[in-house]
Amino acid sequence: MRQAQTTELPRPRRLAALREPANAVLYAALLLSMGLALFMAFVFAPAERVQAEIYRLLFVHVPSAWLAFAAFGVVAVGSVMFLVRGKSRWDRLAHASAEIGVLFTTLCLVTGSIWGRSVWGVWWQWDPRLTTTLIMWFIYVSYLALRSYIDDPNARQRMSSVVGIVGVVSVPIVWFSVEWWRSLHPTPSVTNPGGGMPPEMLTTLLVSVAAFTVFYVVLLRQRMQLELAVAELGSLRERLYERNEESA
Amino acid sequence: MVRLGQRNVLRGLSLALAPGERLAVVGPNGAGKTTLIRALAGLIRPRRGHVSLRGSRGPDEPAARAGLGFLGHRPSLYPHLSARENLAFAARLHGTTDAARIEAALEVVGLAADANRLVRDYSRGMQQRLGLALALLPEPDVVLLDEPDASLDAAGVDDLPVMIDALAPRAAVLFSTHDERVAEALGARVVRLAAGRLTEDPREAPAPKPPPLQALPLPRPPGFARAVRAMIAKDARVEWRAREQVPTLLMFTLLAAVVFDMAFIAALGSEVAAVAVGVLWISVLLAATLAGTRLFTTEFERGTLDGLLVAPVDPSGIYLAKFALLAIETAFVGVAQLIFLSLLLNVSLFQASTIGAVLLAAAAISAILALQSSLVVNARAREMLMPLLAIPPAVPVLLAGVGITLGALEVTPAGQQGAWFGLLAVVAVVFLTLGTVLYPQAARA
Numbered sequence: 172m173r174q175a176q177t178t179e180l181p182r183p184r185r186l187a188a189l190r191e192p193a194n195a196v197l198y199a200a201l202l203l204s205m206g207l208a209l210f211m212a213f214v215f216a217p218a219e220r221v222q223a224e225i226y227r228l229l230f231v232h233v234p235s236a237w238l239a240f241a242a243f244g245v246v247a248v249g250s251v252m253f254l255v256r257g258k259s260r261w262d263r264l265a266h267a268s269a270e271i272g273v274l275f276t277t278l279c280l281v282t283g284s285i286w287g288r289s290v291w292g293v294w295w296q297w298d299p300r301l302t303t304t305l306i307m308w309f310i311y312v313s314y315l316a317l318r319s320y321i322d323d324p325n326a327r328q329r330m331s332s333v334v335g336i337v338g339v340v341s342v343p344i345v346w347f348s349v350e351w352w353r354s355l356h357p358t359p360s361v362t363n364p365g366g367g368m369p370p371e372m373l374t375t376l377l378v379s380v381a382a383f384t385v386f387y388v389v390l391l392r393q394r395m396q397l398e399l400a401v402a403e404l405g406s407l408r409e410r411l412y413e414r415n416e417e418s419a
Numbered sequence: 420m421v422r423l424g425q426r427n428v429l430r431g432l433s434l435a436l437a438p439g440e441r442l443a444v445v446g447p448n449g450a451g452k453t454t455l456i457r458a459l460a461g462l463i464r465p466r467r468g469h470v471s472l473r474g475s476r477g478p479d480e481p482a483a484r485a486g487l488g489f490l491g492h493r494p495s496l497y498p499h500l501s502a503r504e505n506l507a508f509a510a511r512l513h514g515t516t517d518a519a520r521i522e523a524a525l526e527v528v529g530l531a532a533d534a535n536r537l538v539r540d541y542s543r544g545m546q547q548r549l550g551l552a553l554a555l556l557p558e559p560d561v562v563l564l565d566e567p568d569a570s571l572d573a574a575g576v577d578d579l580p581v582m583i584d585a586l587a588p589r590a591a592v593l594f595s596t597h598d599e600r601v602a603e604a605l606g607a608r609v610v611r612l613a614a615g616r617l618t619e620d621p622r623e624a625p626a627p628k629p630p631p632l633q634a635l636p637l638p639r640p641p642g643f644a645r646a647v648r649a650m651i652a653k654d655a656r657v658e659w660r661a662r663e664q665v666p667t668l669l670m671f672t673l674l675a676a677v678v679f680d681m682a683f684i685a686a687l688g689s690e691v692a693a694v695a696v697g698v699l700w701i702s703v704l705l706a707a708t709l710a711g712t713r714l715f716t717t718e719f720e721r722g723t724l725d726g727l728l729v730a731p732v733d734p735s736g737i738y739l740a741k742f743a744l745l746a747i748e749t750a751f752v753g754v755a756q757l758i759f760l761s762l763l764l765n766v767s768l769f770q771a772s773t774i775g776a777v778l779l780a781a782a783a784i785s786a787i788l789a790l791q792s793s794l795v796v797n798a799r800a801r802e803m804l805m806p807l808l809a810i811p812p813a814v815p816v817l818l819a820g821v822g823i824t825l826g827a828l829e830v831t832p833a834g835q836q837g838a839w840f841g842l843l844a845v846v847a848v849v850f851l852t853l854g855t856v857l858y859p860q861a862a863r864a
Contacts, residue, residue: 309811320798
């Protein structure tokens, strides 16, 4: 019987991270927290006096916005650390967090638009909070575009790190836009004392934020592990290439 | 180890070059010779390992590059400058204006008779001779030459030892070549490079043990402001000769004024001032984006960016020079657009406050675009990418410009103009600071 040919390349150690038990724990936490958040959003929290049921979008809209800010903060931290330390794992962190930040910002813009149609009667208002959020979304989409347009990994990591640091300037502008300019957008009701949110709604919102945070961590880990697998694949290809060259 | 793309181009490589020593790196195409020389010059960051110049500092420090002569795969030459002007610019970047040294270099490389001709009219061999003169001009003590014999005729190859002996007699010289006769003519020790590794050659005598590394005194680097001024003057001279940017941008803004006015013709009756303001700022932003895309790309494509990065100047100086050039061009085009629109739409846009807004906005937009332009040099389809990258951060400038101009035309109350000017100043200062700090990080991949 003919024996199957096997390559004798060493098994990459870091890929073992893909099978870590921590992933199972995180998935369980995600399932539980999301289930609880959904129950509280649709059952526990009462209907709002003026807006009735549409206000429940708040439990997706606000956590999406906060997690987007946090994600872009992580992009900046990863970018600074990459430029200082030069380790690819920091760039992988920034890249993964930017993708998730764009996802959450998109979710925030879409839910805000649906809410605006019901409450303001229009899908879009040129309001400072909405406009600055849209600009922030464009900045991070351009960050992802820049990455996809540069083939050389070294250049890609350095150039996108610069955009990752510059882009974070947009986060405080979005946050403070409702205070700096006259805005139709509701002012913060959680961070402001006496914001007027009933305790059931506030509790539900905080549980939603916690569930979205777990969701962010799960996505971040998965995305980084995928990036790691791609890097390992590249490294294996390189070693195979070197081996072929040496044997030739 | 040096990695390019997915490949480790250089691996496990260790070389020491003693003062005055000459070392030839010989190897086939793709062996990693160019990558080695670029890494030694500080143009590529090694993934592992380090490069030390004069026993102490790496080539990423401007002071360490003060005595470094470099000739890349393509000579770092400006085609719209003469040979003498190219050498004078390089001399200024190295902090000298020694005219006698420039004349001596031209004489040695055999270009004295053609010194005032523009480099674009030079043959490839003449450009290579001028590239050698540039590398040897700053009296270097370390010289890196990537295939110095490339494009030279037989006489030129024979002249190589004479050029190096005359202009850099005591320098340590490392060069790559395919031709071992060149190594022999220069009296150089030969090392062979294959697939990114040094290979032993039994025919060669063992490498002499280099003396223990000791820090040597560094030449005095040029003043930062002086180098920035030299780069701005060079760009202005190149633009004056080439006329690639300003006339085209002027025509673009005039065309934008006409086209936008026609598109908004229905609104021109009642809302003429609002239309004029919108057209003004959109056209200024688009013109600046067009010009900004070319800021670093032009240097990158003609190979002169390497020359700037190897000069003993902090790379933030390159960013500041490009910022200044773009700010001047954008301000010029913006003021011209104020005149065009005042005439075309019969509105009084040409006022002190609107001129002030255009000048400050030109600075703010240019601070953003100069940084973004430096980021796209390695990107595919950079002309497509640049607007996507540059326009979102420039939105506050657009809003402030519109706010100031509407106030000036009394469409809105003029009371908020101070706040808008403040916003423009903040954007300019924030992005100038970010660009100055971050460009050196992006400059070397």
